[in-house]
Amino acid sequence: xxxxxxxxxxxxxxxxxxxxxxxxKSKISPWVFGxxxxxxxxxxxxxxxxKMVQGATFESVIFTVKSGVSGVTSGMTLDAVRDVLLITxxxxxxxxxxxxxxxxxxxxxxxxxxxxLQIMIVIVLFLSIFLQDSIYYISSYRTIAALAREESAFIAxxxxxxxxxxxxxxxxxxxxxxxxxxxxxxxxxxxxxGGVLSKSLMPxxxxxxxxxxxxxxxxxxxxxxxxxxxxxxxxVWWTIASLVxxxxxxxxKQFDNTKVYEKRTRTILNGATTLNNILADNGYNxxxxxxxxxxxxxxxxxxxxxxxxxxxxxxxAEEEGIIPxxxxxxxxxxxxxxxxxxxxxxxxxxxxxDEPFAMTILTVDTHFPHGWVDDGSETKxxxxxxxxxxxxxxxxxxxxxxxxxQDFYENTTIVLVGDxxxxxxxxxxxKEKNPNxxxxxxxxxxxxxxxxxxxxxxxxxxxxxxxxxxxxIGAEYDGNRMGxxxxxxxxxxxxxxxxxxxxxxxxxxxxxxxxxxLQ
Numbered sequence: 001x002x003x004x005x006x007x008x009x010x011x012x013x014x015x016x017x018x019x020x021x022x023x024x025k026s027k028i029s030p031w032v033f034g035x036x037x038x039x040x041x042x043x044x045x046x047x048x049x050x051k052m053v054q055g056a057t058f059e060s061v062i063f064t065v066k067s068g069v070s071g072v073t074s075g076m077t078l079d080a081v082r083d084v085l086l087i088t089x090x091x092x093x094x095x096x097x098x099x100x101x102x103x104x105x106x107x108x109x110x111x112x113x114x115x116x117l118q119i120m121i122v123i124v125l126f127l128s129i130f131l132q133d134s135i136y137y138i139s140s141y142r143t144i145a146a147l148a149r150e151e152s153a154f155i156a157x158x159x160x161x162x163x164x165x166x167x168x169x170x171x172x173x174x175x176x177x178x179x180x181x182x183x184x185x186x187x188x189x190x191x192x193x194g195g196v197l198s199k200s201l202m203p204x205x206x207x208x209x210x211x212x213x214x215x216x217x218x219x220x221x222x223x224x225x226x227x228x229x230x231x232x233x234x235x236v237w238w239t240i241a242s243l244v245x246x247x248x249x250x251x252x253k254q255f256d257n258t259k260v261y262e263k264r265t266r267t268i269l270n271g272a273t274t275l276n277n278i279l280a281d282n283g284y285n286x287x288x289x290x291x292x293x294x295x296x297x298x299x300x301x302x303x304x305x306x307x308x309x310x311x312x313x314x315x316x317a318e319e320e321g322i323i324p325x326x327x328x329x330x331x332x333x334x335x336x337x338x339x340x341x342x343x344x345x346x347x348x349x350x351x352x353x354d355e356p357f358a359m360t361i362l363t364v365d366t367h368f369p370h371g372w373v374d375d376g377s378e379t380k381x382x383x384x385x386x387x388x389x390x391x392x393x394x395x396x397x398x399x400x401x402x403x404x405x406q407d408f409y410e411n412t413t414i415v416l417v418g419d420x421x422x423x424x425x426x427x428x429x430x431k432e433k434n435p436n437x438x439x440x441x442x443x444x445x446x447x448x449x450x451x452x453x454x455x456x457x458x459x460x461x462x463x464x465x466x467x468x469x470x471x472x473i474g475a476e477y478d479g480n481r482m483g484x485x486x487x488x489x490x491x492x493x494x495x496x497x498x499x500x501x502x503x504x505x506x507x508x509x510x511x512x513x514x515x516x517x518l519q
Contacts, residue, residue: 032099033096036092036095036096036099037088037092039091039095040087040088040089040091040092040095041084041088043087043088043091044083044084044085044086044087044088044091148509148510148511149511150510150511151510151511151512151513152507152508152510152511152512153512153514154504154507154508154510154512155250155484155507155508155512155514155515156512156513156514158484158495159249159250159483159484159514160249160479160481160482160483160484161273162273162274162277162278162477162482162483163273165477165478165479165482166477166478167278167470167475167476167477168475168476168477169282169473169474169475169476170449170474172411173282173283173284173356173473173474174356174411174412174413174449174473174474175350175351175356175357175358175359175408175411175412175413175473176279176284176357176358176359176412176413176415176469176472176473177347177358177359177361177403177412177413177414177415178358178359178360178361178414178415178417178469179360179361179362179363179396179399179414179415179416179417180239180242180243180246180360180361180362180363180417180418180419181363181366181392181396181416181417181418181419181442182239182362182363182364182365182366182367182392182418182419183366183367183368183418183419183420183421183422183423183424183427184202184205184366184389184392184418184419184422184441184442185223185418185421185422185427185439185440185441185442186221186222186223186418186439186440186441186442187421187422187427187430187431187434187437187439188200188201188202188389188422189201189202189205189206189221190203190206192220193206193209193210193220193221194216194218194220194221194222195221196430196433196434196437197430199381201381201386201389201390201393202389202390202393202442203393204393204394204396204397205393205396205397205416205442205444206221207397208397208400208416208444208446209221209442209443209444212444212445212446212447212448213444213445213446213448213451213452213455214442214443214444214445214455215443215452215455215458215460215468215488216440216455216456216457216458217438217440217457217458217459217460218456218457219456219457221442222438222440223418223440223441223442223443224236224417224418224440224441224443224460224461224462224464224465225438225440225459225460225461225496225501226420226421226439226440226441226461226462227421227438227439228438228501228502229502231501231502231505231506232505233251233461233462233501233504233505233508234251234253234254234505234508234509235250235251235252235253235254235508236251236252236420236461236462236463237420237421238297238420239297239299239362239419239420240252240268240297240298240299240302241420242419242420242462243299243302243360243362243419244268244269244302245461245462245463245465245466246417246419246462246463246465246466246469247274247275247276247306247466247469248269248272248273248274248275248306248463248466248483249463249464249466249467249482249483249484249485250269250272250463250483250484250515250518251463251484251508252268252269253508253512253515267301267305267519268298268301268302268305268519269302269306269518269519270305270306270518270519271517271518271519272306272483272518274306274307274466275466275469275470276303276306276307276309276358277306277307278307278470278475279307279358280307280308280309281307282356283355283356284307284355284356284357284358285310285350285353285355285356285357285358286307286308286309286310286357286358286359286360287309287310287311287312287346287350287357287358287359287360288300288303288309288310288311288312288360288362289311289312289313289339289342289343289346289359289360289361289362290312290313290333290339290361290362290364291313291314291317291332291333291334291335291336291338291339291362291363291364292313292314292332292333292334292364293313293314293315293333294311294312294313299362300313303360309360312342312346313333314327314333314334316342317334317338317339317342320342320345322334322338322341322342322345323338329372331364331367331372332364332367332372333364335364335365335372335374336363336364336365336372336392336395337374337395339361339363339364340395340398340399343359343361343399344399344402346359347359347403347406351406351407351408362419363392363396365388365391365392365395366385366388366389366392366422368385368422368423368424368425368427369385369423369424369425370383370384370385370388370424370425371384371385371387371388371389371392371424372388373387373388373391374391377391378390378391383425383426385422385424385425385426385427386426396416400414400416400446409447410447412447413445413446413447413448413449413472413473414444414445414446414447415443415444415445415446415465415469415472416442416443416444416446417441417442417443417444417465418441418442418443419441420441421439421440421441441462443465445468445472448472448473448489449471449472449473449474450471450472450474450489451489452488452489452490453489453490453491454491455488458488458494458497459494459496459497459501460486460488460494460496460497461494461496461504463483463484463485463495464485464486464487464488464494465485466482466483466485467480467481467482467483467485467486467487468485468486468487468488468489470482470487471487471488471489471490472489479492480492
């Protein structure tokens with residue numbers, strides 16, 4: 001027993017000597033400082049990028065990187081520079097402080113100050129930051145790219161060329177007001193109307209849907225499908241992709257071996273016949289309007305190259321005196337309250353012409369990450385984004401009331417469609433709390449030329465909006481299908497109803513020589 005106690009005492013003394021720790025002077029080499037600066041910049045860019053694309057699909061991230069920053073406001077650019085600079089300084093302070101402390105430690109009088117050790121600490125610190133995002137992006141790329149290497153005849157076999165559809169219009173052509181509502185999804189409604197919230201953020205939109213025509217994937221208020229289980233529909237998840245799919249009946253594919261861009265001019269699906277081409281051929285005056293710079297994401301190029309649509313954006317609003325000279329709200333250009341004022345002005349001018357008109361409006365106040373809330377707006381909800389959605393709901397309702405009071409309303413169809421599911425912090429939190437809820441975008445057809453055979457329990461996506469809008473303004477065509485879309489006013493099955501969501505999505509991810517010819 002005594003031998004064991006003596007052994008314990010001797011072992012304890014030995015261990016005590018082995019781990020004697022003290023602090024001394026520390027020195028950080030220029031090499032280490034350079035590594036810290038480099039990794040801090042990379043980390044700040046990673047944090048900023050994650051903030052900007054949170055909730056986005058990998059496809060939309062790729063498109064954003066490829067399309068560049070043309071059309072981004074100076075205020076947003078300055079915000080990005082400021083954020084990156086602040087995060088870089090914070091990362092450097094934390095990393096250098098940690099390294100300084102570790103390097104000052106002495107064990108049994110021996111300093112840990114070694115340049116290789118410091119560099120190793122830097123690498124370990126910053127790898128831990130990059131690891132999670134790197135795994136996500138690499139795995140996403142491998143999954144999608146693997147499908148893209150396969151060739152599919154799905155688009156070729158199912159695409160209906162509008163040129164061959166024998167499209168006819170009524171003698172008195174109906175006007176079209178098509179409003180793409182930024183990030184408006186049915187999740188924001190209350191449970192009574194098909195959402196998940198106890199108190200609706202969009203009561204006016206729900207009321208419009210209930211009183212008019214709204215197509216749904218279930219028995220309540222629903223809409224276009226974007227993701228079912230783990231499968232996401234490609235080419236529809238971000239704004240320009242949504243606009244393209246809703247007006248051409250085609251996805252905006254990203255993984256084909258095609259030349260999507262040509263210098264600074266977007267050449268998106270120049271070989272495809274779109275809604276705007278059809279309207280132009282039938283004598284419509286057309287305008288695309290947004291509150292930011294229309295070049296962003298290729299919007300101006302797409303609409304001007306299809307049907308020679310006139311472009312109206314923040315610069316036009318400034319010229320018309322809607323906003324002051326040089327106005328910039330540091331968000332996405334100008335708020336929707338100015339956008340609707342501008343739209344009233346332009347629609348009034350269009351209505352004075354002898355030809356029918358088509359006005360496409362893209363809202364922005366509900367854009368991620370936090371949306372925009374005007375000064376003086378009611379803020380009865382907890383987060384800024386919730387209040388942004390509620391304010392947008394009120395604004396669009398007031399705009400619809402204005403249109404309905406005009407002389408031209410009787411011969412005008414209004415189409416309201418959410419462009420894609422929201423990518424905001426709020427919507428991501430709601431999604432996490434309701435993992436089994438199928439997120440769909442809002443849709444409403446007001447004063448349409450016909451009634452649907454069945455508007456409930458229809459499984460459809462953005463591409464089906466294209467032929468449905470044509471049908472809503474009274475156009476007739478062979479077969480009830482156009483592009484890859486189906487007229488939802490008819491009883492014709494959509495491709496999703498016929499083949500299943502997962503099958504259609506996977507086929508559209510694959511390469512298509514037919515699609516390449518449309519670029």
